[in-house]
Amino acid sequence: MAEARHAFQGHGWRPVAAERPAIRRVLTVVAVGFVALFILLPLAAVFAEALRKGVPAFLEAFTDEATLAAVQLTLLVAAIAVPANLVFGLAAAWAIAKFEFPGKSLLITLIDLPFSVSPVVSGLVFVLLFGSHGLFGEWLQANDVKIIFAVPGIVLATIFVTFPFIARELIPLMQEQGTSEEEAALTLGASGLRTFLTVTLPNVKWALLYGVLLCNARAMGEFGAVAVVSGHIRGLTNTMPLHVEILYNEYNFVGAFAVASLLAGLALVTLLAKSLLEWRYGDELAGAHRH
Amino acid sequence: MTAFALTGPASLRRAIAIAKPSALPGFGITFGFALAYLSLIVLIPLSLLVWRASGLGLGGLLGIATQPRVRAALETSFYLSFAAAALNAVFGLVIAWVLTRYTFPGRALIDAMVDLPFALPTAVAGIALAALYAPNGWVGFWLDAWFGLKVAFTPLGIFVALTFIGLPFVVRTVQPVIAELDREIEEASATLGASRFQTIARVILPTLVPAILTGFALAFARAVGEYGSVIFIAGNMPFVSEIAPLLIIVQLEEFNYAGATAIATIMLALSFATLFAINLTQAWSRRRLGHG
Numbered sequence: 001m002a003e004a005r006h007a008f009q010g011h012g013w014r015p016v017a018a019e020r021p022a023i024r025r026v027l028t029v030v031a032v033g034f035v036a037l038f039i040l041l042p043l044a045a046v047f048a049e050a051l052r053k054g055v056p057a058f059l060e061a062f063t064d065e066a067t068l069a070a071v072q073l074t075l076l077v078a079a080i081a082v083p084a085n086l087v088f089g090l091a092a093a094w095a096i097a098k099f100e101f102p103g104k105s106l107l108i109t110l111i112d113l114p115f116s117v118s119p120v121v122s123g124l125v126f127v128l129l130f131g132s133h134g135l136f137g138e139w140l141q142a143n144d145v146k147i148i149f150a151v152p153g154i155v156l157a158t159i160f161v162t163f164p165f166i167a168r169e170l171i172p173l174m175q176e177q178g179t180s181e182e183e184a185a186l187t188l189g190a191s192g193l194r195t196f197l198t199v200t201l202p203n204v205k206w207a208l209l210y211g212v213l214l215c216n217a218r219a220m221g222e223f224g225a226v227a228v229v230s231g232h233i234r235g236l237t238n239t240m241p242l243h244v245e246i247l248y249n250e251y252n253f254v255g256a257f258a259v260a261s262l263l264a265g266l267a268l269v270t271l272l273a274k275s276l277l278e279w280r281y282g283d284e285l286a287g288a289h290r291h
Numbered sequence: 292m293t294a295f296a297l298t299g300p301a302s303l304r305r306a307i308a309i310a311k312p313s314a315l316p317g318f319g320i321t322f323g324f325a326l327a328y329l330s331l332i333v334l335i336p337l338s339l340l341v342w343r344a345s346g347l348g349l350g351g352l353l354g355i356a357t358q359p360r361v362r363a364a365l366e367t368s369f370y371l372s373f374a375a376a377a378l379n380a381v382f383g384l385v386i387a388w389v390l391t392r393y394t395f396p397g398r399a400l401i402d403a404m405v406d407l408p409f410a411l412p413t414a415v416a417g418i419a420l421a422a423l424y425a426p427n428g429w430v431g432f433w434l435d436a437w438f439g440l441k442v443a444f445t446p447l448g449i450f451v452a453l454t455f456i457g458l459p460f461v462v463r464t465v466q467p468v469i470a471e472l473d474r475e476i477e478e479a480s481a482t483l484g485a486s487r488f489q490t491i492a493r494v495i496l497p498t499l500v501p502a503i504l505t506g507f508a509l510a511f512a513r514a515v516g517e518y519g520s521v522i523f524i525a526g527n528m529p530f531v532s533e534i535a536p537l538l539i540i541v542q543l544e545e546f547n548y549a550g551a552t553a554i555a556t557i558m559l560a561l562s563f564a565t566l567f568a569i570n571l572t573q574a575w576s577r578r579r580l581g582h583g
Contacts, residue, residue, distance in 0.1 A: 017477035019487055024393055031389035032401055034382045037430075038455050039407050042419040045429065049422050092325035099318045101310040107326075113333055116562045118516025119413075120536035121555040124543065125336035128343060133548055135339060160332055183314050192316035214409075221412025223519035228540060241414040241519070248418050248523065257422075260415040267410035274410075275403045 046264045050257035061258035069235040070243035070259070073151070077239060078219040081158040085215055086208075089166030093204075094196070097174030098182065108171065114163040122160045123228025126153055149231030154239065157225040162215045169211035173204055173285065206281040210274065217270040221263055337559075344556035347549060355553035360529050361538060365557065368535040371446060372514035375453035376461075380507040383461025384499070390462070391469040405462050408455055413519025420452050421523040444526030449534060452520040457510030464506035468499055501576030505569050512565040516558060 019027070050058050061067060092111060096104060114122065128134050130147040140147060147153045181203070185195040201208075223241040230237045232246060240259055247256035277285065310318050344352060355361055389395075390402050408416065424431040424442040434440040442448050472495065480490040518536040526532045533541075535554055542550035 017474050017481055017490070018392075027385055028389050028393055028395055030382070031386040032395075032397070034386060034458075035401050035404060038451075038458060039404050041429065042416060042423060042455065043404075043407060043411070045419045045423050046415060049419075088325060088328045091321040092329075095318055095322035095325055098315050099310040099313050099322070101318075101322075107329075110329060110334065113337070116512060116566055117337070118518065118536050118555075118558055118562070120518050120539050121340070121516065121558060124539060124551055124555050125340050127543060128339050128548065128552065129336055131548075133546060156332070160336070163333060179313070179315055186314060186316075195315075196317070217410050221410075221415070223412060223414040223417075224517075224536065227518070228543065241412045244412075244414045244418060245523075253422075256418055260412075260418060263412045263415045267407065267412070267415075270410045271403055271406055274406070275399075 043264060043268075046257055046260050049253060050261040052257075053254050057254050058258050058261075061255040064255065066234045066238065067243060067255070067259060070238045070240045071262075073154070073238065074220050074240040076151070077155055077158050078216055080155050081162055081219045082212060082216050084159055085162055085166050086212060088163075089170050089211060090208075092167045093170035093174045094200070096171050097177075098179050111167050111171075112164050114160055119161055119222065119224025120228055123157050123225040126156050126160070126229050148229050149233065149237060151237065153229035154226050154237060157229045158219050158222055161222050161225045162219045165215035165218065166208070166211035169207045169214075169285070170204055173207045174200070177203055206277055206284045210277050210285055213270050213273055213277075217267060220266060340552060340555060340559070343548070343552045347553060351549070352553050352556065355550055356557055360533075361535075361550070361554060363530045364533045364535045364538040365554070367446065367449070367531075367533065368515050368558075369561075371449050371534075372453055372457075372511050372517075375450055375514050376457055376507045376511035378454055379457045379461045379510045380503055383458055383506060383510075384465055384503055386458075387462045387465040387469055391466055405459050408457075408459050413456070413517070414523075416455060416520040417452065417523035420448070420455060420520065424448055424451060424524060443524050444532070446525075446532050448524035448526065449521050449532060452524050453514040453517060456517050456520050457514050460509040460513060461503070461506035464509065465499060465502045468502040472498065498580065501572050501580070504572045508565050508569045508572070512562045515561055515565075 018024075092107075095101075096107065127148055130136055130140060130153065132141065132148070134148070147156070181199050182195050185199045186192070190198070220239075221241055222239075223245070226239055227242060227245070230239070230242055232238060232242055234246070238246065240263055244256050244259050244263070247253075247259065309322070347355070356365065386401075386405065390398065390405075421443055422428050424434070426432065426435055426441070426443070428443070431441075431443055434442055440447070442451060476494060477490055480494045481487070485493070516536060518534070518540075521534055522537055525534065525537075527537055535558055539551045539554050542548075542554065
């Protein structure tokens, strides 16, 4: 159908349900121009600023110990937050998609809740819980446990903001797939765990990967929530995005943009992998969504 | 099926009492774990915020909200988010239309890059926009030279950052609806003598309105809470270019928990009201058009 339309256009024939070529050109230029101005240009600026003083200066930024510590902390936080939300996503999707119970749609709404909370508020709630003036503040101080201005707070805030990513990919897909395949496996004598590992998991593997990619990108890149709970202690509680802020505020622009370019690279890899998954396995991801 | 329930351990039997009987195992443990994890990470911390706010009372809450600096920050966040979401509604619609209906070289690349604001860490976007729109930046220099327009470190800079962050919400909400439009209706409209403009204005746009409104609301909700991409370009001057999320952090640094809690609660209420409006819009469009 689409091919036929374009073939006709080649001969100066225009179907009734299409705009004039001139209008098409104008709209295309407007759309591409807007994306170029607001999205491609900032992306290009990251790499241009990082390389402004040449490759050696760019590379030197990564010899800084505080920078390396920030990279390590970011990897550590993601390595805790992503698996935690992965286990939750699988458990929630199993309970929600494979069983009928009252209050299900409320539960789905509650799982999506962190997406509608400002990152700063996400950090604030943990300060209200564990900060020095918080609910458990005195108890934590008496027992010498540090959560706020320490790694546990950063991990908690990151888990909060990345909470829905994996669950929301899995739930609609597993609901669509129903329970018949699992019932067949159980009837044939497989254990519950084996049914899950050999029937359910292979059926959702691409959606799972999709959710993990998005969850990981946000976990490594989260700024607002982490900024509230971190305390910005160099070498100890600085993740990469926080380190970008510190370097930038110290007017170390090459350093800030060098670390930023690493994060931008991560974003590009995530987008590429995401597009590949949508293109190759679109049918095996949940039907309705596109982001 | 019931035999399975009866032979299971006590916890399983209790869980089965919640769920309808099923041949599949594992409801009790997965439901229990999911609910416990959800409560610990999300529900308890958020209810603590609401509980703290209720301790202030409505009078206390309003008292903080109407303090000049707080009010200025809330208004800045609200109006600029509204303006940015409105700009995105217009250009997001054009982008979604062009990406769905036309073919041109680089279409797939542009389509993929629309999601960049979802994937790019906000701090990275923030310093990149600040560098671009600074007086000596690629864009800021020319805007200043040609129009005398200063963007970075003014409210206009906040507007630019909020536009960046909100664009994919509109495009990704409208795009699937355009893809599902029935072209035969457009052809029928044209056959009945409508010009292309009339068909777009009277046939296509009314069908897209719910999706555009939803995209607008999502972009707005995100923009109101946005922090990372804004603070580098905003200048952060109290009463001029200070956004509400930043003021929460300022209050926290002064150990003014009541102030931070009050602003956070107002923002939370605003985003829930937006979500509620989205749900109403979708229910309305289902009734009117017979589909979501």
